[in-house]
Amino acid sequence: MNRGLPIPSALEQKRYRPTGSARRSERVVVALLMACALGTIALSVLIVLMLLRESWSFFSSPNVSLTQFLFGTRWTALEVRDLEKVEFGIWPLLSGTLRVTGIAMLIAWPMGLITAIYLSEFASNRVRKILKPSLEILAGIPTVVFGYFAVLLISPGLQWFSPSFDTFNATSAGIAVGILCLPLVCSLAEDALSAVPTSLREAVYSLGGTRMNTALNVVLPSALSGVISAMLLAFSRALGETMVVALAAGTLATFTLDPRQQSQTMTGFIVEMLKSDLEYGTVQYYSLFGVALALFVITFVMTLLGQLIRRRYREVYQ
Amino acid sequence: MAFSGGCIRFSAQFRYFPIMGVLCFFTLVGCGGQPSAETKKGNGAADKAPVPALRGNIQVDGSSTVRPIGEAVAKRYAEVQSQVQVDVGGRGTGNGFKRLIAKEIDFSQASRPVTPNEAKLLKEAGVEFLEVPVAYDGLTIVVHSANDWVKELTVEQLKKIYAEDATAQNWSDIDPSWPNEPMKLFAPGTGSGTYDYFCEVIGGKLRTGISLNEDDNALVTGVSGNQYSIGFFGVAYFEENRSKLRAIPIVNPKTGVAVLPEREAIEKNDYSPFSRPLFVYVNRQSLDRAEVRSFLKYYIESAPELVQNVGYVKLPSDVWTKVNEIVANPQANLGSRFLNANGEKKEGSFLELFLGQSDAAKSEAPAGAATGQEGQ
Numbered sequence: 001m002n003r004g005l006p007i008p009s010a011l012e013q014k015r016y017r018p019t020g021s022a023r024r025s026e027r028v029v030v031a032l033l034m035a036c037a038l039g040t041i042a043l044s045v046l047i048v049l050m051l052l053r054e055s056w057s058f059f060s061s062p063n064v065s066l067t068q069f070l071f072g073t074r075w076t077a078l079e080v081r082d083l084e085k086v087e088f089g090i091w092p093l094l095s096g097t098l099r100v101t102g103i104a105m106l107i108a109w110p111m112g113l114i115t116a117i118y119l120s121e122f123a124s125n126r127v128r129k130i131l132k133p134s135l136e137i138l139a140g141i142p143t144v145v146f147g148y149f150a151v152l153l154i155s156p157g158l159q160w161f162s163p164s165f166d167t168f169n170a171t172s173a174g175i176a177v178g179i180l181c182l183p184l185v186c187s188l189a190e191d192a193l194s195a196v197p198t199s200l201r202e203a204v205y206s207l208g209g210t211r212m213n214t215a216l217n218v219v220l221p222s223a224l225s226g227v228i229s230a231m232l233l234a235f236s237r238a239l240g241e242t243m244v245v246a247l248a249a250g251t252l253a254t255f256t257l258d259p260r261q262q263s264q265t266m267t268g269f270i271v272e273m274l275k276s277d278l279e280y281g282t283v284q285y286y287s288l289f290g291v292a293l294a295l296f297v298i299t300f301v302m303t304l305l306g307q308l309i310r311r312r313y314r315e316v317y318q
Numbered sequence: 319m320a321f322s323g324g325c326i327r328f329s330a331q332f333r334y335f336p337i338m339g340v341l342c343f344f345t346l347v348g349c350g351g352q353p354s355a356e357t358k359k360g361n362g363a364a365d366k367a368p369v370p371a372l373r374g375n376i377q378v379d380g381s382s383t384v385r386p387i388g389e390a391v392a393k394r395y396a397e398v399q400s401q402v403q404v405d406v407g408g409r410g411t412g413n414g415f416k417r418l419i420a421k422e423i424d425f426s427q428a429s430r431p432v433t434p435n436e437a438k439l440l441k442e443a444g445v446e447f448l449e450v451p452v453a454y455d456g457l458t459i460v461v462h463s464a465n466d467w468v469k470e471l472t473v474e475q476l477k478k479i480y481a482e483d484a485t486a487q488n489w490s491d492i493d494p495s496w497p498n499e500p501m502k503l504f505a506p507g508t509g510s511g512t513y514d515y516f517c518e519v520i521g522g523k524l525r526t527g528i529s530l531n532e533d534d535n536a537l538v539t540g541v542s543g544n545q546y547s548i549g550f551f552g553v554a555y556f557e558e559n560r561s562k563l564r565a566i567p568i569v570n571p572k573t574g575v576a577v578l579p580e581r582e583a584i585e586k587n588d589y590s591p592f593s594r595p596l597f598v599y600v601n602r603q604s605l606d607r608a609e610v611r612s613f614l615k616y617y618i619e620s621a622p623e624l625v626q627n628v629g630y631v632k633l634p635s636d637v638w639t640k641v642n643e644i645v646a647n648p649q650a651n652l653g654s655r656f657l658n659a660n661g662e663k664k665e666g667s668f669l670e671l672f673l674g675q676s677d678a679a680k681s682e683a684p685a686g687a688a689t690g691q692e693g694q
Binding site: 074076078079080081082151155156159163166167168250251252262272275276277278279 | 409410412413416502507508509523524526527528529530531532536539540542543544545547
């Protein structure tokens with residue numbers, strides 16, 4: 001049996017335990033892993049601290065009042081050079097962000113969810129083999145490409161439809177961001193749907209249900225928490241999207257509900273401020289961090305909300 | 319600077335997101351497109367003589383208006399000195415001076431003369447500089463090509479459109495015979511020398527509600543995308559996009575005649591008050607490097623031809639003589655000719671100030687170019 005292969009001496013002596021060196025090296029590896037994990041936490045904390053410190057320079061300026069920041073409807077940090085006359089009211093930027101995000105979600109949520117249901121419940125293996133990689137390709141397209149796609153294709157298309165659209169407008173940016181978020185919604189929602197156990201589907205079939213009954217009345221409600229958190233994640237992704245809006249949404253902060261107008265978003269403003277000639281140290285420059293903090297608070301709340309919903313609607317199956 | 323924006327969390331399927339983030343960062347860095355500077359294989363003087371091979375890296379930044387000139391020169395210079403890498407940026411005149419002050423760049427291109435404040439900061443940073451005018455530009459006011467109602471504009475009307483205290487919203491507020499549609503205003507960003515120059519002409523600041531963009535190509539896209547738009551930038555960007563835009567003749571306040579920004583009109587300053595000189599500011603210390611000296615020399619030799627290729631107008635010969643004098647003897651010609659000994663702005667036209675009072679009489683005169691009023 002043995003054919004001359006030497007048996008390790010440890011086995012021969014029946015010492016079925018890791019050697020001392022193996023234990024030591026494992027301890028080192030575990031320490032490294034933990035350092036990595038703690039490093040991510042430390043990074044997040046540092047980023048938040050930096051954000052708070054820099055935005056403090058903004059909020060503590062005598063030219064800025066918190067009331068004006070939270071309720072003001074004019075944002076002129078880039079347009080007006082006299083600090084005394086600059087108005088820092090977040091609503092034009094916030095409404096710009098919400099317009100773009102809203103339009104994006106109008107596209108990404110239904111389309112992503114429908115695609116996910118189709119992929120997980122109806123598609124044959126062959127169809128799935130084609131559809132899933134093409135969705136991944138869509139996810140791999142750089143956002144700057146979507147930005148130019150919006151400016152050069154979607155915008156002229158909208159203007160052909162109705163000349164009242166501006167060249168840079170919330171709708172074209174929103175559509176592009178929506179397409180961008182589509183694979184995110186679809187893929188996460190599909191994960192949630194296919195995690196629903198087959199036994200549930202079989203139970204519906206045995207009761208005479210159709211595939212549509214199964215998908216809409218049983219699988220979707222069972223996977224609701226996963227589906228909703230996919231949607232919220234896409235919402236946060238759209239809120240923070242920068243490149244598309246910097247290229248396609250325009251550079252004018254407008255407080256309006258009109259999706260045909262220019263709509264500088266919070267991230268778009270940050271990009272323009274970095275490009276402008278205003279120096280580090282000016283209140284206008286620090287306003288960038290005020291906006292970033294507001295954006296952070298919003299996405300943070302969205303994440304918390306996602307957690308809550310996931311816990312509330314979670315259904316556990318063995 | 320995480321431009322990747324929303325990479326909040328990625329699952330296995332979204333492993334591309336970090337890559338996308340990196341990609342879009344790099345693309346953002348390089349996304350200021352530029353009008354392709356048309357350069358034909360040339361016969362610049364420097365082509366003929368065999369030149370010693372130089373190596374090095376030259377940094378050029380500043381005005382996006384002057385950028386096409388810098389690019390055209392750099393492109394042709396690469397044929398002479400292939401080992402010298404010349405990077406030409408277009409972050410805006412103000413940002414260019416800032417980088418010159420920080421000693422990050424060798425050449426700062428500018429669409430207005432250096433301001434007293436910038437000169438002070440340069441001095442404090444210990445940066446000595448040469449001031450070299452390279453071309454005339456006609457700051458061009460453009461509208462959509464389908465705009466058939468605006469035949470000409472006066473400076474007064476431009477004030478009604480753009481000035482800080484302007485209340486006009488619709489085209490009909492400027493002239494009752496024009497359409498009752500809202501004007502879509504575009505302008506270069508506040509860091510731009512073109513913005514400053516325009517402010518100087520209309521004698522004040524610009525109103526709010528204008529789409530400001532540091533990228534002239536974005537302005538072209540904006541104005542050409544809506545029939546009711548109006549905007550302005552250097553004439554080279556108009557020449558590049560003639561099919562999509564229409565330049566508005568501007569009424570010369572002295573003669574009362576409406577003039578288009580065409581070569582001859584800009585050169586003779588009939589296109590007033592929007593004819594203006596464009597500059598290159600050179601860090602004197604950089605001239606200690608052979609490749610910078612060689613590039614500056616090449617710039618001066620090829621500029622008269624290349625500025626015309628990209629759409630600008632060459633400077634009159636007496637200015638050019640002076641430019642050659644400055645470049646030949648940098649040490650004796652440091653500083654700006656538009657600021658007095660105390661670092662304050664001098665009053666007078668570009669030619670008067672640049673050539674010195676006595677010489678100015680000889681040349682028929684783009685006046686108004688660098689006139690004083692309160693600059694930014």
